[in-house]
Amino acid sequence: MPTRSPLAALRGVQVPSIRHAPSVRANDWEDVADLAKAYGLILDPWQENVLQAAMGVRSDGQWATLTVGVSVPRQNGKGALIEARELAGLLLFGEKTIVHSAHEQKTARVGFERVLSYFENFDDLRKKVKSVMSALGRENIKLRNGSELAFPARSKGAIRGFSIDCLIL
Numbered sequence: 460m461p462t463r464s465p466l467a468a469l470r471g472v473q474v475p476s477i478r479h480a481p482s483v484r485a486n487d488w489e490d491v492a493d494l495a496k497a498y499g500l501i502l503d504p505w506q507e508n509v510l511q512a513a514m515g516v517r518s519d520g521q522w523a524t525l526t527v528g529v530s531v532p533r534q535n536g537k538g539a540l541i542e543a544r545e546l547a548g549l550l551l552f553g554e555k556t557i558v559h560s561a562h563e564q565k566t567a568r569v570g571f572e573r574v575l576s577y578f579e580n581f582d583d584l585r586k587k588v589k590s591v592m593s594a595l596g597r598e599n600i601k602l603r604n605g606s607e608l609a610f611p612a613r614s615k616g617a618i619r620g621f622s623i624d625c626l627i628l
Contacts, residue, residue, distance in 0.1 A: 487514040500539055538570065541627055562612070589602055
């Protein structure tokens with residue numbers, strides 16, 4: 460029986476037990492992973508696997524899947540995966556409105572602070588920022604290219620009236 464290294468045991472299972480992904484013409488997942496890495500965010504293999512399933516492009520240039528679901532226990536890297544996707548939406552894909560909503564305002568606030576830290580800690584990203592709203596419940600980051608990332612908590616009217624390119628719950 461082969462032995463596993465102690466390091467392999469610490470990494471956990473990197474292959475999902477259930478995975479559905481459409482057939483695609485191209486895939487932008489490596490661009491997302493490379494962008495994240497450029498700003499110090501090294502994704503785990505399972506996170507790259509999710510991006511590979513999520514970032515496929517059809518022959519008409521549209522996303523192959525409009526809905527992506529991930530079920531992962533708490534404190535296992537969902538936040539980093541979301542950060543990478545949000546940065547890519549703002550910086551690579553030209554998505555004008557990205558909404559990152561959470562069930563509680565304090566959870567949305569944590570997401571806001573994590574993404575904001577990239578724009579505060581990297582000069583090239585700082586230069587892309589038009590404005591930052593940090594008022595509780597109205598957190599958002601607006602870039603000079605017209606893209607915006609908003610962080611409302613889920614409520615009855617929190618995102619009504621928005622035309623959204625990417626919604627992350």
